[in-house]
Amino acid sequence: MLKKFIMGLAMLTGIGQAFAQTPLKFRNGYFKIVQLTDLHYKLGAKASQQALDCIREMVTEEKPDLVMVTGDIIYSMPADSTLSVVLGTLSSLGVPFAITFGNHDYDFKAPSAALYAQMQKSPHCVMPVLQGKSLDYSLPIMSSNGKRTAAVLYCIDTHNRSSLAGVDGYQWITHNQITWYRQRSSVYKQQNAGKALPALAFMHIPLPEYNYATDNTQCPMYGSRLEKAYSPSLNSGMFTAMKEQGDVMGVFCGHDHDNDYSVAYYGILLAHGRFSGGNTEYNHLRSGARVIVLKEGKREFDTWIRERSGNILYHTSFPKSYVKDDWRKR
Numbered sequence: 559m560l561k562k563f564i565m566g567l568a569m570l571t572g573i574g575q576a577f578a579q580t581p582l583k584f585r586n587g588y589f590k591i592v593q594l595t596d597l598h599y600k601l602g603a604k605a606s607q608q609a610l611d612c613i614r615e616m617v618t619e620e621k622p623d624l625v626m627v628t629g630d631i632i633y634s635m636p637a638d639s640t641l642s643v644v645l646g647t648l649s650s651l652g653v654p655f656a657i658t659f660g661n662h663d664y665d666f667k668a669p670s671a672a673l674y675a676q677m678q679k680s681p682h683c684v685m686p687v688l689q690g691k692s693l694d695y696s697l698p699i700m701s702s703n704g705k706r707t708a709a710v711l712y713c714i715d716t717h718n719r720s721s722l723a724g725v726d727g728y729q730w731i732t733h734n735q736i737t738w739y740r741q742r743s744s745v746y747k748q749q750n751a752g753k754a755l756p757a758l759a760f761m762h763i764p765l766p767e768y769n770y771a772t773d774n775t776q777c778p779m780y781g782s783r784l785e786k787a788y789s790p791s792l793n794s795g796m797f798t799a800m801k802e803q804g805d806v807m808g809v810f811c812g813h814d815h816d817n818d819y820s821v822a823y824y825g826i827l828l829a830h831g832r833f834s835g836g837n838t839e840y841n842h843l844r845s846g847a848r849v850i851v852l853k854e855g856k857r858e859f860d861t862w863i864r865e866r867s868g869n870i871l872y873h874t875s876f877p878k879s880y881v882k883d884d885w886r887k888r
Contacts, residue, residue, distance in 0.1 A: 582624060582654060582684060583700035584708055584854040591711075592622040593760070593848040595812030595831035596660070598633040598839040601640045606633075608836030608845060610647045615866055616834070616847040617651045624684070624697075625653055626711070628812040628831055629660020629762030633838055637668035641676055649681040656685050656713060659693055660762035660812065661728065664718040685713075694735055696742055701854060708854050709756045710746055710805065712739060716763035720791065728763050730790040736799045743803040754805035756857050758850065764811040764830070766793040771823035778880045780872040781819030781830070781863065782843060788814055800826060807857055808876060810848065815841045818848070818863050820872070822880035832863050844869075 582589070594616065597609040617625060625648060632640040648655045657677050659670060674693055678685045686695050693715035701708040717729035746755050768787035771777045800806040801824060808827035820829035832846040846865040853859060862873040874880070 582697060583704055584702040584852070585623060587702055587854040589624070589699055589709065589852040589854070590620065590622040591624045591626055591758075591850040591852070592616050592620050593626050593628060593810055593831040593850065594834040595628040595762075595848075596630040596815055596833050596835050596839070597627070597644060598630055598662070598835040599640055599644050600634040600838045601636075601643065603634070603836075603838055605837040606835075609834060609838075610643070612834045612836075612845045612847070612866055613644075613647050614651065616864060617653055619868070620847070620849055620864060622653060622849070624711075625651075625655040626713075626760050626810075627655065627657045628760050628810065629658050629716075630662045630812060630835075631657065631660065632663055632666060632673075635666045637663075637666040637673060638676060640666070641673060645677060645680040645683075649683070652682060654682055654684045656683065656697060656711075658713045658760050658762055659715050661716070661718040692735070692738065694738055696746075698746075699852070707746065707749065707755060709758075709852055710743075712742075712757060712759040712806065714739070714759060714761040714796075716761045716811075725791055727791040728788065730792045730794040731761075731765075731796045733794060736794065736796055739796070740799055740803060743805050746805070747803075754803065756807055756852065757805040758852070758859075759800065759806050759809045761809070761811050763813045764789050765797050765809060765828070766790060767797045767823055768811070768821070768828050768830075771821045771828055772819070774823070776882075777821050777823055778882065779819050779821040780874050780879070782817060783819045784816035784842060785814055787817065787830075797823075797826070807859065808850070808861075810850070815839060816843060818843060818872075820861060820874065820876075820880075822877065825877070827861075827876045827880065829861065832865070 697711040699709040764787040817830040863871040
């Protein structure tokens with residue numbers, strides 16, 4: 559019993575530290591997120607100017623409460639100098655932002671802890687101070703009146719390539735990470751009178767369930783799917799943990815540049831962001847962003863794709879747009 563109490567106290571302390579650096583709250587019942595992904599910024603490359611322009615245009619047009627960048631930010635050495643340009647652009651907009659690491663962010667000979675610290679110290683970044691070696695963190699969103707936590711964002715590191723002999727492809731979310739998520743989710747639930755808070759999860763590499771969902775013709779899907787989801791070969795159970803905890807309504811990833819679809823699977827929305835970079839990597843969709851609007855006190859949200867052209871695509875409401883109606887009652 560004492561061990562459980564100490565663990566819960568530690569979790570509460572961690573959440574308090576995260577909140578102290580997270581001035582996020584609903585405005586008049588809504589909270590808007592612009593998800594950017596796969597900037598692949600290459601220092602000195604003319605093609606990378608498109609990525610910086612995309613950041614500015616998406617934020618200027620949507621006026622979000624938070625910008626979430628889901629990985630593959632840097633694409634050249636030195637890593638800190640490359641990252642500095644992107645961080646400077648984000649900070650200059652005066653909007654709170656946070657970042658999850660992508661597999662390519664590990665490729666340029668810079669310690670991930672040092673890059674995380676560089677991000678965290680940037681003006682308007684709301685990432686909490688790194689606790690230990692894990693790059694996972696949560697961001698609570700306060701109610702419009704600022705009196706309580708009304709929603710939670712989980713930001714999950716999906717690592718790089720598999721290091722396990724005989725297993726090709728990408729690393730999976732570890733059991734330690736899943737335990738961290740379960741514990742943190744449970745503490746938020748305890749603070750909310752035993753009721754799960756509405757939550758979203760952001761990560762770079764898609765969960766294996768993305769492919770399960772798109773292979774199932776009974777799962778409503780919106781958007782472009784021009785390639786399979788390049789998920790880990792092994793499924794460590796993160797989706798199951800989210801389903802059991804009952805808080806996560808949607809998972810948002812990047813990684814696959816030619817996908818921007820959203821699909822419902824067992825009551826959780828699995829969505830790709832829109833490629834936000836320039837011609838430093840493959841892409842066949844016009845660069846842009848995914849937009850998500852949470853609704854205070856409700857387990858629902860709106861989402862759509864904004865292209866740099868100004869086009870708005872696939873405007874849907876979760877869960878309403880992803881539930882098959884009874885055609886007999888139309």
